[in-house]
Amino acid sequence: MPTMTMIESIRDAHAVAMEADETVVVFGEDVGYFGGVFRCTQGLQKRFGKTRCFDAPINESGIVGAAIGMAAHGLRPCIEIQFADYMYPAYDQIVSEAARIRYRSAGDFTVPLTIRMPVGGGIFGGETHSQSPEALFTHVAGLKTVIPSNPYDAKGLLITSIEDDDPVIFLEPKRLYNGPFDGYHDRPVIPWSKHPLSEVPEGHYKVPLGRAAIRRPGSAVTVLAYGTMVHVALAAARDFNIDAEVIDLRSLVPLDLDTIITSVKKTGRCAVVHEATLTSGFGAELCSLVQKHAFYYLESPIERIAGYDTPYPHAQEWAYFPGPDRIGHALSRVLEG
Amino acid sequence: MPTMTMIESIRDAHAVAMEADETVVVFGEDVGYFGGVFRCTQGLQKRFGKTRCFDAPINESGIVGAAIGMAAHGLRPCIEIQFADYMYPAYDQIVSEAARIRYRSAGDFTVPLTIRMPVGGGIFGGETHSQSPEALFTHVAGLKTVIPSNPYDAKGLLITSIEDDDPVIFLEPKRLYNGPFDGYHDRPVIPWSKHPLSEVPEGHYKVPLGRAAIRRPGSAVTVLAYGTMVHVALAAARDFNIDAEVIDLRSLVPLDLDTIITSVKKTGRCAVVHEATLTSGFGAELCSLVQKHAFYYLESPIERIAGYDTPYPHAQEWAYFPGPDRIGHALSRVLEG
Amino acid sequence: MSELVDGDLRGNAREVPLILAIPEPARRPGDTPDFSSLKFSNAGEVRRPEVSDAPETMYDLATGLIRVLDDEGRAVGPWAADIDKDTLLSGLRNMMLTREYDRRMMLDQRQGKTSFYMQCTGEEAISCAFRMALSDGDMNFPTYRQQGLLISSGYPLELMMSQVYSNSHDPLRGRQLPVMYSSKEYGFFSISGNLATQFVQAVGWAMASAIRGSSAIAAGWIGDGATAESDFHSAMVMASTYNAPVILNIVNNQWAISTYQAFALGRSATFAMRGSGFGLPSLRVDGNDFLAVYAASAWAVERARSNQGPTLIEWVTYRAAAHSSSDDPSSYRPKDEALAWPLGDPIDRLKRHLIAVGAWSEKDHDELLVSVQDQISRAQAEAESYGTLRNGPKPSPRDIFEGVYAEMPNHLRLQRQEAGY
Amino acid sequence: MSELVDGDLRGNAREVPLILAIPEPARRPGDTPDFSSLKFSNAGEVRRPEVSDAPETMYDLATGLIRVLDDEGRAVGPWAADIDKDTLLSGLRNMMLTREYDRRMMLDQRQGKTSFYMQCTGEEAISCAFRMALSDGDMNFPTYRQQGLLISSGYPLELMMSQVYSNSHDPLRGRQLPVMYSSKEYGFFSISGNLATQFVQAVGWAMASAIRGSSAIAAGWIGDGATAESDFHSAMVMASTYNAPVILNIVNNQWAISTYQAFALGRSATFAMRGSGFGLPSLRVDGNDFLAVYAASAWAVERARSNQGPTLIEWVTYRAAAHSSSDDPSSYRPKDEALAWPLGDPIDRLKRHLIAVGAWSEKDHDELLVSVQDQISRAQAEAESYGTLRNGPKPSPRDIFEGVYAEMPNHLRLQRQEAGY
Ligand SMILES: Cc1ncc(C[n+]2csc(CCOP(=O)(O)OP(=O)(O)O)c2C)c(N)n1
Ligand SMILES: Cc1ncc(C[n+]2csc(CCOP(=O)(O)OP(=O)(O)O)c2C)c(N)n1
Ligand SMILES: [Mg+2]
């Protein structure tokens, strides 16, 4: 099986979906001729033609709004927002429109739309190239929110998302594009080809939404993570010698609550990790669900390890980033508690 | 002391703030000549002139963006978004700009801006006149989020917000504008004048941000609520005969964690109530904080009583609204758990 | 207020204090209505270019006013087309149906049968004539004031009413605010409560039509006030860049709730001029003149259909009724402003034209009115038998949870179970 | 693709399949550059109306190109003003400083002293001449490509560099991406990473100036690509409605990262025409002609300062360098396109003018370059002594938590304590 980087597997997912279904169209800022600033759509315009993959004016609201109109016509648009930090101008179209058209029209019109966007820090991108706005989507009924942590899942989840009949927010941890990242920013970069989950089948396959993956079985504490933080949490467990069960959520809505609760009932302890700012982050939802469904099994308070409640700083990136050290210490607290 | 409706006390707060400080300016859609669709700015244009209170084009991003520019010049704008449901087009200006300009400019520019908006359901407003988007603000570092439940607080909190040197999101539960509402939609409306907190001092006074109020002391369970739900929670406690301690949070960021935790440590049980959709609502943050800071005092899982994870329906409004019955049953579960 | 000026804000050559301009309508409550500041052409005065003319040769059309019917009810000038009598009569009937429908629903709102209602009184010609220029399969992206589109397309009135009542036959299952209809079959996109979002969606739909090599075109609708919204711009940019087969309609009814059109318009003379800034042919048309609306619509439809791209149209009209059932315009404009509106009433004008050309009589008209009222009454009785917001059968609370997604996810199923529905 | 068309999307009269237009630049990598599709006036050709003329008489200015310097370096035509030699020489110096500054910072980025950098090569005349037409106290709301504004206002170069290095002297305490400067004192609003937001903020600042009866005006800045953003529209609407004392500058450098200007422009001939749609005087100016920039800027400044309202200006130029240090333009445009740019290089053109009028020589120029390079080197050495992103002193991690609010709230204090800073 070929190994791929995350960029390659995302590109491949596009091609497979476009090949399988003529109604799939791809557009966004710089995605056409150039193939996207992260090159995730490279080659598609050449292969599928200019009306299947094209550049867009810099207007995120217009891109999403036009895609909604296309979806209402029967197309299946898969669009790119250049950075998640730039989705805010489109937020009205996402929240008030894409998410609610099926409901408000009682199924008369639907929006089979995928909105891809790179998220997360770790590239010295400063406050507007580092954000993780997943909680701003998970709060919105009618949206699904997906976030892969490796090339295999990225391809399978993206194909599933494009084929899904509802709007899916597809978050791509940009720090993982070219290699797994365990949070040790000062160590040499490891290429994806060294990681088993870079083995990506050719052609069409799906990874279902709402199914988590246990990346490391363990008995001492359940760690809930997604995207980049899966790798960082695994590093923390390894380096702090903690027998953590690390769960990669993969999709936040729908959520695989069974896997989570089964694990917490087994370990009796839980921690949640994300890059997004702490307050009202998706970690809060996870905490609430765990304490509700596994209350009598919990032996210590659930810890959240998250971005601080500040904008994402530039120079202090590695003091801000919830690295293995911060996670490790938090896990130790959970074990002691 | 005069009694006032919430509309009157908000109007009065504007007048007091504008009188005290010439840099306070008020604008928004229909707020000038007409005085706002809920009449919260009525009379201000006449009294303070057309350049202190004026109408705006229907462009929420433009309204907030222009207000940010004005604030950078040294004015203190207090603007109205006609319904919270219409804030999404302004979300980029709020999140990427208002919230971060102090930080990113290291204090060189600041944004002393208040953004008022009516929230919540109960008026058969359907999906776009009923929303409660507070969690979309509490997740954003740099914003403060305030929500009064009565005329006294509304005036004091609004004056404090206008005088605050940072952007404040001021949420006004529209179902409370003309009278307290306990969730029994089929009973006669009670006027504010019958409620002690409709007594509003004349002139200038402040209610500090970050200070909750205990509306009903109790020992059986702590109920965290804000806005309309404070009244509904009180009705539930009364009608289900539950000795609940009902806390009116008043401001969500900053949050009065001390009052919350002290209460939960006393009662050993906790429930959180809001109208906003459940998943990733502000209730999730409250749950997470309570389980972290009072874990060893909790005798049963914290319950969240919230809007269902659907758009806000029109005809089924009262099946959707978290009324006293739903709260009462949830509180009973908390007591049994 | 000069004491407010920081020292460091003063420059050298700055004698004049700056002034903020706040637009103001000519007249307020108590004043005599006055529309003399609005610039209108005479009937027949504005030229009719070829559909295939270069857009940059057409900018004059954005400042004139295309009118066909003159004061005597005659059809004059280059936009006067040969429309057969049946078309005009069915247009007349559609407009009258729309007006009677509004009257009845407004009454029902006042009687508590529903929570909310919005009329389009005075604006009927625009949606009714426009719809007749479209073909089946084309798609409108309307605002809440284009009920005439649905009515003109023959959509069942009792279904519209059932939506307004949120009753057991409501096709939208009680979920939506009254008047927020949706019908794919009848070419009517689900109405949004958020202004302007539909304008760029219309462009997207048209783009899809072009991507798929279809021949169906789209029409976006927006109010004068809502042109200020950002998505107006998004629509203009997208339509202009991809030459989308879409007609972008601005219904300028002078008011946006209490706010006079000048707040959205700014210093520009007309809304149609916005289109010139994007290189689009832009028409400004008398929206109360059925014949002008029909002719201009057909012109724009032909342009879109023949791959010549988008057209922007400003329909000049007047919102004769309140903004909605929650509004009372007497607190912000002269009570009798509607009567003083210089472009008259669209139904009355078409009626006078038909009489002038000998195709109609007062008696015919009275009979038509009776027939229209009868049709409305029958539809109303049927709709009410399915319930209203306050009485009778209703959509189920189970419906709250359905249709959020194609398939109900676990967390929603759980919530529904807990709710007991 | 006709098999994709649903049956119900077909109408009656629909023979022609619709087509989607996708703009494309004239030339791609490997092709010979070709700008023949762009329409430029000759130097001196465009008329100069009075500042007080009615906006609707000025729409022709949106399609011409205001130019002063002809091919021989002479200043010709109605926009040729009598600018004293010192002003021109300081403009030349500012442009050269800006270019050398860019060169140096780009080099430092390549050497790992910082994470990111953005040059404005070829566009220096616009910000440098514009700034000289403003007064102290006026406020710019720039994008990331107006470093010339700061440099022309005499802002300390070592502070700019410290910001780029995110070092211990960085006025923004390491929080912001390199080049996102901020200086209230120097009339330079904090740069945002989110495109276009500043454009309407500029209008708000200008409105505040008018509300307060001040005489300071504002200037908004935006790129050609970003005019497609919604906040461009917000700015136009607000400026037009309130007649705000603001100058709205579009820097059309032909590219938006890899996207050709036509994607934002659509069917319109120029970006300046957008302003005509709002009833605003709109100038289209040769942005590589220092004298034209200065004259047009002064004209717009006078208009704003004298309560005659906003002016939109499209500065026509070319982005000669990469979009940023992360970009390689050779994959989307011909490598030598910059050299083929018909409007030349702004520094070279001003130099030739000064020589032509006998105020300058090649030797003077060489000496100036040495002096400029020396100034940059000294500033650089000083800035580097305060650290760079990779070496030396840095802003403290404590700074992460400060300045989020005027006063640190409890929850942030707690987070800082937990973090151990
Ligand atoms: C985004 C948004 N902002 C504000 C509103 C509130 N609102 C509803 S209708 C209206 C006025 C619209 O006026 P116009 O566009 O002229 O249409 P008209 O009502 O005259 O047909 C306003 C401000 C809204 N629905 N959506
Ligand atoms: C809201 C938003 N969307 C997208 C981006 C990413 N982006 C940064 S610069 C740029 C191109 C801007 O081009 P233009 O406006 O022409 O300015 P130029 O770079 O040519 O000076 C893009 C798409 C962004 N910063 N903000
Ligand atoms: Mg209107």
Ligand SMILES: [Mg+2]
């Ligand atoms: Mg550009």
